[in-house]
């Protein structure tokens with residue numbers, strides 16, 4: 420086989436895998452839309468579920484999802500970015516940084532059900548928070564933390580060292596350099612990690628059932644139990660309560676995630692082009 | 697040579713720099729040894745020497761930018777206006793860096809607007825009133841011969857400027873801090889001849905107000921711009937004196953070989 424045929428085959432194999440990825444996404448969207456569109460009415464969005472989800476809508480589940488996603492992001496982002504700043508800017512490469520990084524990578528590989536069990540024992544039982552959205556959000560924080568740390572670290576490291584030197588040479592302290600020069604440059608990369616985390620806490624089921632419970636009512640505060648969209652879908656699909664409602668819920672979930680992605684990418688592009696001119 | 701009235705701005709006393717080796721057991725690398733040198737105010741000192749002779753280490757020791765490298769070690773002392781750079785336990789490093797501004801070989805602008813690049817240093821110092829910053833930015837840009845080219849787009853990102861303009865912005869940035877000392881590390885090595893000429897013109901105009909140290913690998917530039925010239929070789933100060941004298945009648949054979957291009 421000569422180099423040219425080899426090249427041709429390689430290009431086609433690569434093209435096929437790229438094509439496959441987008442096809443799978445499209446298939447899921449089309450299939451779920453086809454199955455769920457029929458039940459997706461305004462009242463489905465704005466009414467609470469009745470009769471275990473057989474009737475009514477998913478308003479309470481949307482509220483619970485928002486609570487959980489927003490809360491876990493609000494806690495996980497500063498923690499994760501802070502850890503990344505500490506690892507990259509404040510300590511040289513040392514045994515400590517290697518241990519922290521290794522630990523955080525291991526954490527990323529732990530199955531979500533284990534996080535659920537851990538969150539149940541720590542927050543629900545030991546700290547006596549009970550099944551509530553706060554317990555769920557704290558558990559999700561641990562789950563998404565490794566992703567945010569890793570992506571933030573890479574984003575911060577990608578900021579040229581020369582920029583830091585220029586800042587120091589103008590009399591800036593380390594903290595001033597980090598906050599005024601390094602972080603603004605790293606924002607797009609950091610956001611990518613945060614969005615991955617948001618997606619994960621929106622779509623998680625096992626760990627959330629263990630910690631936030633699956634109450635159907637609209638939660639009045641984060642100290643009450645709630646059922647997120649993913650959990651609602653899981654329960655009504657698994658128990659065969661209503662396949663139409665399950666697919667409509669899945670459709671809302673997908674629209675949620677796509678919307679978040681589209682909006683952040685648009686904002687990110689605007690941010691980048693504003694800085695670059 | 698300088699008239700005896702120009703005061704000493706920076707004095708190196710027995711100054712040395714070494715970098716600890718990464719590998720355990722191997723000896724530290726000596727970058728500068730026993731440097732004794734006086735730099736005068738309101739003059740330009742050209743520093744020349746082949747690659748790795750310690751020129752950059754010399755500059756980065758003055759504003760303690762070398763402190764950022766964990767492997768850096770120094771011996772001896774540097775005095776600025778009579779005050780020790782290293783000795784005083786209460787030396788404020790950020791204050792020191794404001795006093796001795798630095799321009800790097802690569803024209804690194806901050807990822808901010810043209811205006812904010814210059815306002816960055818003054819703002820950190822607490823000089824942040826709009827009218828004062830406006831005046832600072834305008835004066836700095838004029839002194840760096842950049843005002844005419846950018847006055848209509850001060851708010852646009854500095855990254856969009858050409859390489860030569862960026863380097864003049866870096867000079868303006870230092871001027872905006874009102875540093876008494878301006879150190880430049882091969883400021884024209886990445887620039888075309890026209891931009892280089894503009895930078896040299898800028899430097900010559902500045903010397904009446906500042907103490908300028910110009911590190912350059914361009915011997916002709918050193919001769920054109922410097923009042924005094926110092927020649928370094930393998931971490932040692934080989935010869936120092938009036939630029940005209942160094943270039944016409946060098947005392948040391950190694951200096952002569954270097955400036956005539958026989959090595960380096």
Ligand SMILES: Nc1ncnc2c1ncn2[C@@H]1O[C@H](COP(=O)(O)OP(=O)(O)OP(=O)(O)O)[C@@H](O)[C@H]1O
Pocket residue numbers: 715725726727745746747748749750751752753754765767913
């Ligand atoms: N951060 C550092 N860590 C270890 N060694 C260093 C470091 N910086 C410089 N050195 C070493 O110190 C010596 C002097 O380097 P320096 O950069 O001061 O020379 P230079 O005269 O500026 O050279 P050039 O003309 O190539 O810029 C070199 O041998 C260099 O390898």
Ligand SMILES: [Mg+2]
Pocket residue numbers: 751752753881
């Ligand atoms: Mg150098």
